[in-house]
Amino acid sequence: MASRRHLAATFLPLASMYGVKLHKARHGALWRYVTLWSYAVKLPKARHGANAQRQDIYRSLLQQSSDGKLKKGSISDLAAQYGVSTGTVSRIWHLAKLQAYNGSTIDVSSKMPKVVGRKRLQIDLNQVSQIPLRRRTNIRSIAKSLSVSKSTLHRRIKEGALGPYTNAIKPDLTHANKKSRLEFCLSMVTRPSLSSNPTFYDMFNVIHIDEKWFYMSKSSKQYYLLPGEDEPLRTCKSKKFITKVMFLAAVARPRFDALGNEVFSGKIGIFPLTKMEPAKRSSKNRVAGTLETKPILSVTKEITRSWLIEKVLPAIRAKWPWDHTGPIFIQQDNAKPHIDVNDIEFLEASSRDGFDIRLCFQPPNSPDLNVLDLGFFRTIQSLQEQEVLSTIDELVSDVQTSFDRMQSHEINNVFLTLQTCMKEIINVRGGNNYRVPHIGKGRLERQGNLPIQIECDENMLDEAVSYLLQ
Structure with a gap:
């Protein structure tokens, strides 16, 4: 033109x-x-x-x-x-x-x-570090503290000069907690030979179990809409009492052959803590006496024992690799409803059919030492929340479908992340003041260099042992 x-x-x-x-x-x-x-x-x-x-x-x-x-x-x-x-x-x-x-x-x-044009407004980013963290939770507060406009600060954020970080609250650890965490992580370190570096145990015979609430919906959800598009109408009798169901999940580390083909998916199962009850009154949806699925809102030791014996143990026997020998450990946290490792009924049921299945506890206040809390539940929940649900049966079905859809290589990556977290725990003397490390597992997997075990620095191990002996 x-x-x-x-x-x-x-x-x-x-x-x-x-x-x-x-x-x-x-x-x-x-x-x-x-x-x-x-x-x-x-x-x-x-x-x-x-x-x-x-x-x-x-x-x-x-x-x-x-x-x-x-x-x-x-x-x-x-x-x-x-x-x-x-x-x-x-x-x-x-x-x-x-x-x-x-x-x-x-x-x-x-x-x-x-x-010509507007001159770039210079911001001394060293002033940001002087602003208290409680005033650095949103753009408006930071802009006011720096005496600049929100748009100017937002441009700096887009340029990468500042960045948002999600901060999750962590358990308050006592000295005894730190010591038990450190001892637990050190017990997972092995040395294949005298000439090789120490590595973490491959964890192929460990099953992680834990419970989690899954909700029918969230009180607040984010959608991306076109200009002028109507936002969805979501209703509930009370935001404080959204329908929820607790699930007991059990996963182990997947196994692959020399060609990378899946031999064992690691997915033992996810079991809803629900019960069937007859309806007390008639409604437009069903008549009185019709069996309905109801969530178990109060979980006790008896219920946990029943689910372990009747659901988890049969699933292990049905799915566990036939060529495995040796004991199988079920790792659980220290929640009150969990049964003792020497529970008589569980020991009798776990020794049947030639299996040697044992219970063990992870250290107290240590959700980062369980693969379910470390990343497995988050993945399932993100898949489950993509559906619109209206009944408990739909919620149960959708969670189980999301569990089945999760890829085995993702579970294997979480087990590797667990080993890297153990390495960081040893480095910080049993504390939880560390960031979850990233080693580029996706890139390593594409290159065919994804490790089975994470190596540990021998000097770091010696310093941790010396710390325990003090």
């Missing part, structure tokens, strides 16, 4: 063709007509020219020059060709000649971006 000046240059021959005498006044009038017409067709402004265009103009000037002098009419011809003013072409030529005379690099780029 031509510029306004180029459009005027196009109109001049037409005016001459029709016998219009272009006196100064009439030329001005013609220019006003041309300007109004250019605004009507919304021509872009090209007053200064893009830098690439200015370079092209300079190269064309060089081609039409001889011994540093231009041919007559070169400037006006190039101005009409590129749709810029003759003054712009002339300034490009004189600027290049001046730079050549001074021996500097020829640069005919426009200087206007450096001298």
Whole structure:
């Protein structure tokens, strides 16, 4: 699209063709007509020219020059060709000649971006670290503390100068808790041979179990809508009493053959803590006496024992790899409804059919030492929340479907993350003041270099043992 000046240059021959005498006044009038017409067709402004265009103009000037002098009419011809003013072409030529005379690099780029427009507001980011953390929870509060606008601060965030971080509250650990966490992590370290580095145990014979509430819906959900699109209407009798169901999940580490094919998925099962009760009254949906699924809202040791013996143990016997030998450990947390490791009924049931299944406890206040709390439940919940549910049966079915949809390589990645967390726990002497490390498991898996066990630094292990002996 031509510029306004180029459009005027196009109109001049037409005016001459029709016998219009272009006196100064009439030329001005013609220019006003041309300007109004250019605004009507919304021509872009090209007053200064893009830098690439200015370079092209300079190269064309060089081609039409001889011994540093231009041919007559070169400037006006190039101005009409590129749709810029003759003054712009002339300034490009004189600027290049001046730079050549001074021996500097020829640069005919426009200087206007450096001298026009709004100046960038400088923010001393060192001031951000001086702002209390309680005042750094939203953009409005930080902007007020820095005395800048929210839009300016938001641009710095988009540039990466500042970034949001999600901070989750962690259990308050006593000295005894830290010691037990450190001892637990050290007990998982093994040395395959004297010449090899110490690594974490592969954990192929450990089953992690835990319970979690899954809700029918959330009190607040985020949607991405088109402009003018109506937001969904979600209703509930009370936000404090959204229907929920507790599930008992059991997972082990998956196994793959030498070619990477799945041999064992690691998914033992996820079992809803529900019961069937007859309806007390008739309604538009069912008559009185119809069996309905009801959640068990109070879980006791008896219920936990029953679910372990009647659901978890049969699932282990049915799905566990047939070539495995040795004991199988079921790791649980220290919740009150969990049974003791020496529970007589469980020991009798776990020793049947040639299996040796044992219970063990993880350290107190240590959800980061259970793969379910570490990332498994979060993945299932994100899949489950993508559905619209209205009954408990739909919630149970959807959670079980989400459990089945989870890929085995994702479970294996969580077990590797557990080992990296154990390494960090040893490094911080049993504390939980660390960030979950990332080793690029997806990239390593694509390259075929994903490890089975995470290595440990021997000096770090020696320092941890010395700390325990103090």
